[in-house]
Amino acid sequence: MTTPGTKRVQCPICLESFAWREDALxxxxxxxSGARWVKxxxxxxxxxxxxxxxxxxxxxxxxxxxxxxxxxxxxxxxxDHGDPIVIGMIGRHASGKTHLLTAMxxxxxxxxxxxxxxxxxxxxxxxxxxxxxxxxxxxRGNKLNATKDLREEFATYLLVRTASGTxxxxxxxxxxxxxxxxxxxxxxxGQFVLGATALMFVD
Numbered sequence: 001m002t003t004p005g006t007k008r009v010q011c012p013i014c015l016e017s018f019a020w021r022e023d024a025l026x027x028x029x030x031x032x033s034g035a036r037w038v039k040x041x042x043x044x045x046x047x048x049x050x051x052x053x054x055x056x057x058x059x060x061x062x063x064x065x066x067x068x069x070x071x072x073x074x075x076x077x078x079x080d081h082g083d084p085i086v087i088g089m090i091g092r093h094a095s096g097k098t099h100l101l102t103a104m105x106x107x108x109x110x111x112x113x114x115x116x117x118x119x120x121x122x123x124x125x126x127x128x129x130x131x132x133x134x135x136x137x138x139x140r141g142n143k144l145n146a147t148k149d150l151r152e153e154f155a156t157y158l159l160v161r162t163a164s165g166t167x168x169x170x171x172x173x174x175x176x177x178x179x180x181x182x183x184x185x186x187x188x189x190g191q192f193v194l195g196a197t198a199l200m201f202v203d
Contacts, residue, residue: 009079011062012086012154012171014069015195018062020079025058028126037073057125075124075157077169084157084169088193091202098144100202101174105156106135117163124157131156
């Protein structure tokens, strides 16, 4: 596969900058042995329409230069629309931040911000599938599980489109407040704030 340039991007998870390469694309598969990442081979696809569709479902493995985080992958759309807006939801245990974030994303995805000229869609189908299950639970009136400590992954990754045709990615993190008072080599759950665009404190 042709590598689309040498653009450098910043990973919103580990905050490391790296040269974006698509000579190795990945997809997530689930079978009887469990879930795992496998390389996606698009070399045999001659139709540009099909290639574009298949590529949109793929991921690029972050080289994780600092080796401080677990292995992680970013959707190919991370390169396509510029640097993402990174928003963190922060609050103490049982403050309701997860419920608030889930309700906000539900409203955005169903079009309740169209009167502001904004429409939203998932940019990461894999992670959003898990987040959608949270939305479904909340819409059924069920209580959501508390945010896990030291969470290194973002909650969801969306694309927001404006009425003028501009597209910008938005990444939401949902971080346990306890992460900011822990110490030691594994206290990395809240490090994303170093590269965050905005923080929302819930109390």
